[in-house]
Amino acid sequence: MSIVIIWFRRDLRLNDNVALFHAMADGREVLPVFIFDTEILQKLQSRSDARVEFISQALNALNERLKRRGSSLLIKHGSPEKVWQELIQSYQIGTVYANHDYEPYALKRDEKVGKLLASHDIPFHTFKDQVIFEKEEITKENGTPYTVFTPYSHKWKSRLAEASVKMLPEHNKGNWCQQNACIPSLEEIGFRQGGVKFPASAVQEDILTRYAEQRDFPALHGTSQLGIHLRFGTISIRQLLLKAAQFSPSFVNELIWRDFYQMILWHYPHVISSAFKPAYDRILWINNEADFERWKAGETGYPLVDAGMRQLAATGWMHNRVRMVVASFLTKHLLIDWRWGETWFAEKLLDFELASNNGGWQWAAGCGCDAAPYFRVFNPQLQQEKFDPKHEYILKWIPEYGLPGYPKPMVNHEMARARAISVYRNTLNRPV
DNA sequence: TGAAATGTTGGGGCG
């Protein structure tokens, strides 16, 4: 008698999980599998990467719930193709169920695994789960993709009205494989505990209710902090959308941005290594390494920039308003290539999401789709006065703020602004 | 999901 496998990847939950729902509906015994992908883990800079720790915790939580059903997660460590070769040898696999994963690496991985499974006549069924609408569901009338957010969001909302998004019920015919597998510790897969505190996965209605008024003030707890849970699927996007639709139209907009950037990355994968607008690849960045180090360390002398960079280093998270300010500062004031900043965020952010991070950086640098115009330069001092007028956020992250030890601004704002505008303008006006 | 420069308007002081 064959079994079916639910392959967990970035959907680490039992509730409202589309692939899992279909696996449970299959009728055969369901074996839950997770693979620690060595091809991804090898590339991580630190052996105490908090994201690996988060996954480890999420797997343990998942396993506790499975134990109550007499089952447990089967966790493998290796390259996915090799692991699947082993699984095919060890089990009589009827079908494999998984949710769509849209990043370029994941697409290649799933293509290879799909071919391997097909060569053993094992169907590989995959489903939409981590977005509300996939790339082909929101297009212009002629079928081409949107590259501007506002019309995209209008179409998205009209589709939503037709679609009636619902959460899936738990499948009561479920038939888990009864087993008691061991979960490897962090150390067993080559990592250490870092002791990071992760935000809760609960959707807080009071946060959503006040989101529009409070979201821009970094001293407040005004944002959801759910990015990491969306990244690893410890919360369902449908569950979050239903709450957002009920309590906060502006938060719904943020979820639309998420689908938008996923769609952009799919249609225009060149954005991973170059500007969405090719002309911006000709900008002659200054790329001063010492300046970059000061930005990373939070020692630019601009308090809001420094507070944000220190918050990122200390917690793996930065308030969204401040992300825009530090990104504008790096690209415009220091004229450092946006990809340097993107890479630093990718290394440090717990909620790092390739599509959103890339989209956000290209937006700030002015080179992306529907980007800020190049002459839109944030004034870090004014941003501070508007969004942290009482220096609450700044003092939290810069204890020496106002004292002699705090550095003077590393560049003069008026000079840097004029310089950025002129470098951009000269680049864009120069014939190719 | 800007900021700065420039333009316009209107009230008040004053001769």
Add this chain to the structure above:
DNA sequence: ACGCCCCAACATTTC
């Protein structure tokens, strides 16, 4: 009552 200046407040344009 009137013209003139100043300047804040707001609006528009420009980068």
